[in-house]
Amino acid sequence: MQVIAFIGPSGSGKSYRAMWVAQENNINYIIDDGLLIKGNRVLAGFSAKKEQTRLASVRRALFIEGNHVQQVMKAIDEENPPAMLILGTSQGMVEAIVGALKLPGISRIIRIEDVAEKDEIEKARTLRRTEGKHVIPVPTFEIKKDFSGYLLDPLKIFRRKGKNEIPQVVDKSVVRPTFSYMGNYTISNQVIITICEFEAMKIAGVKKISKVWLQNDNPGLAIHMELTLEYGNILQELAKEIQVTVRDAVEKYTAINVLAVNITVKSLVVQGK
Secondary structure, three states: OEEEEEEOOOOOOHHHHHHHHHHHOOOOEEEEOOEEEEOOEEEEEOOHHHOOOHHHHHHHHOOOOHHHHHHHHHHHHHHOOOEEEEEEOOHHHHHHHHHHOOOOOEEEEEEHHHHOOHHHHHHHHHHHHHHOOEEEOOOHHHHHHHOOOEEEEEEEEEEOOOOOOOOEEEEEEEEEOHHHHOOOOOOOHHHHHHHHHHHHHOOOOEEEEEEEEEEEEOOEEEEEEEEEEEOOOOHHHHHHHHHHHHHHHHHHHHOOOEEEEEEEEEEEEOOOO
């Protein structure tokens, strides 16, 4: 199976353009916000947009829940698609979905900037911030029965690829999820630091955490840690284990894209016999 990643920030118009990107690349299957979509039909999954909270929505989109994962994996096995388009806010998010569903690695990345103008992206993000509008790339009747938020007007978009070709009709649903009008939330740096400290201290060979600080960047987060380790361990291997453990935990619990986990070994503790 060929796995194509379609990446762009939240609210930049990925779901709005997903069908077009799929058609341009001869792909019939899309994974978007917890749903497995074929053409104009939902084959399996549950929409992340119907969750009551934003955090629950993120967990749904990342296929963290066991029953959800099994249902979608079963449908993929039955369909055996030659290619799949997976939407995500970052490459890390798409890789997490690929891992959860046990799919082959990403073979190509398409970014929202490749298919949309800068002013179009900004307009989409403004609508998301001010009106809480989200697009699901399937007809309204496919999601209406189990959607908890407000259903707005369905979209029928006619697109003519060539001068003499018959126009294609793409059905989409515009929705306003419950979580989009419950207010904003903020995850403080101290929460992330606590996750890092807790996960690192569970690893055998880590004796003390001297300092943790964060560097926020536009595409994600860099984590810096100064540690005291126990003498007798292979330091490079232990440091790599800490990096992977901390990165996975922060991305799992906060849905923040971790760009790097930089480890500094400050000192060693030698245990008495």
